[in-house]
Amino acid sequence: MKFLPLLIFAGFTLGVPVCGFSQIDTSRSTFQNLKNQVARGSYFSAIPVLEGIRKAYPGNQKFAQLLGEAYQEARLPAKAASTLESAYNPKIKGSAKLLIPIIQNYYNAGNYDKAKIWIDQLDKRRDADGTAKARGKFLSNAIDEISKADTVSSRFQLDTNFRFPNSGYADFSPVRMNDSTLVFSSLRQDSVASFDPAVTNFLTTRIYVYRQSDLNFDHLESPRLLTPPGVHSGNGSFTPDGRHFYFTRCLETESGKLNCAIYLADVVKGKFENIRKLDGAINKPGSSNSQPFVVTTTVKNTLIETLYFVSDRKGGAGGKDIWVSTYNLKKRKFGNAANLGRLVNSAGNDQSPCLDEKTGHLYFTSDYHPGFGGYDVFLSRKAGNGFGKPINLGKPVNSMADDSYFQLNGGHGAFLSSNRAAGHVLDLQVCCEDVFYVKRLPYLDSLSWVAYQKSVRDPQKPSPVTPQVAEMKETPVEPVIAPPPVAVMPKPEEIKIGKLDQKTKNDSKGVNQQTTILMKAISQNIQFEPGSNTLTANTLPHLDSLASFLKQNPIYRLTLTGHTDNKGSKALNLKLSKTRAEKVKSYLVSKGADQTRIATVAKGPLVPLFPNNKPDGTDYPEGRAKNRRVSLDLRKVVKKK
DSSP, X not given: OOOSOOOSSOSSOSOXXXXXXXXXXXXXXXXXXXXXXXXXXXXXHHHHHHHHHHHHOTTOHHHHHHHHHHXXXXXXXXHHHHHHHHHOOTTSTTGGGGHHHHHHHHXXXXXXXXXXXXXHHHXXXXXXXXXXXXXXXXXXXXXXXXXXXXXXXXXXXXXXXXXXXXXXXXXXXXXXXXXXXXXXXXXXXXXXXXXXXXXXXXXOOEEEEEEEETTEEEEEEOOTTTSOTTOEEEEEEEOTTSSEEEEEEEEEOTTSOEEEEEEEEEEETTEEEEEEEOOTTTSOTTSOEEEEEEEEEEETTEEEEEEEEEEOOTTSSSSSEEEEEEEETTTTEEOOOEEOOTTTOOSSOEEEEEEOTTTOOEEEEESSSSOSSSSEEEEEOEETTEEOOOEEOOTTTSOSSOEEEEEEETTTEEEEEEOOTTSOEETTEEOSOEEEEEEEOOOOOHHHHHHHHHHHHOTTSOOOSOHHHHGGGGXXXXXXXXXXXXXXXXXXXXXXXXXXXXXXXXXXXXXBHHHHHHHHHHHTXXXXXXXXXXXXXXXXXXXXXXXXXXXHOTTEEEEEEEEOOSSSOHHHHHHHHHHHHHHHHHHHHHTTOOGGGEEEEEEETSSOSSOSBOTTSOBOHHHHHHHSBEEEEEEEOOOOO
């Protein structure tokens, strides 16, 4: 099933709105007209008409189902799910085909409880085919997995100061040509376009060059040589030396499908020259090929180019897969392409590859591996000659929307394309992908956090952290009310992880002051996503510090006490707090800590660290976030005589 499509080379839906109807009409011709609009992507004008019909005729399931499909294509999963749910009637033959769209849309909207309910309905339907039931089972497992998703511990933060000329329609796949030039793909449309079925390719994707003058990016142009009229062009990738530019061109069929091929251009003094289509090893006949990403290696003082790209050719895992081919110097052409294998490529769509040349790790986008909804960005680490199991990058890189085209910008961060709610608004809602930027935060263990927090509390004194860590001061998080009491911190150079000086003064539990401060620093930074036992990405470096401490100091026993906020029932929160404590224990054990010296306790919402509500009775999200935690109780092991 084609669901929330990222088109083969672009992160947008190709069709655009057409003019609506002046009066309510439920004739067969009207239905077919609206169905054609949705099929061609013209849902922005189809939706208001369908909404009017549904209001006037709420029992008309045929139009309700089409409205649900239009919401789905418009990437409004919550509306799509509820509308398709209203169109579902188990007594009607063939209605089982609606169950997967209902489940998938609830999943993409983040309403996992509803998705689970409908998965149970799917299991009970005898007329549901094996493919549907297999997909339902997969989504059920994905819901379980996302609650404990392994996310990358190196952290990213959305850069709210980043400014990009996003338009109402899709803007995506930005890459650096040099320090002062960005190249990206776009429809560059700020108003709803009127679709004419008699016109082929009336609105096409073009490649744009965004140049910097003085201190600002303000010069925008679209090289005609790269983007001829009537052809969709996009998804560029430069070789590291900047001399070659790989990109995609697509032609649209009468049905709206895109047939794509990969091209190569030479880059001479900032200009594109000598454009040619790659040979059959890349552009295999009968397949659509797109989204190139090129890396180079040096062999006998000669640069060899390796091309990662996306193809729907035969021999894949299903949907669109990522393939790789290396240029053969002797034959002067690319060799046969190889599929990246079933760990990376899934039964869904896996695309927009980006390779980190420093580490060899692969970033890519998938709508099938367990994610938060829609397309998510994953990391697959280099493993021998292949790549390991994909890891979800977590929030804020990923969202409930479609997130794709993760393109590294050196070691500083990455560009990202997403249709999340913070994007450019078209016709009162976010339409398509916009370009965002996420900056990489420095890796901080708990001791670094002690120093950082002290510098934030006492900004008048010289910061004890290095310049790299000091960058964190750009967006310090300050509580709205009543910060927790702060212990007096020793100088950073006095805090060390290792075997402790047993001659220092201990408290009643046999724990010295130095260790107590470290435990408080770690405990204050163990946090979870709302309603789940998923550790936030910011938590993992602190747990790494704790695991290191436990391994080097076997004289201690640790008790982990799980806590929750006050949302939900007490019974469920007690259960959740237990799983949170167990989650922390499992992570520590995976890092080498002795599980026999770690115990877990559940307190649920009984011991809040912060108020869950403000004094006026309104919700206090920041306080609730602090209450979703695991506290640490360290005691010295008393040896029996």
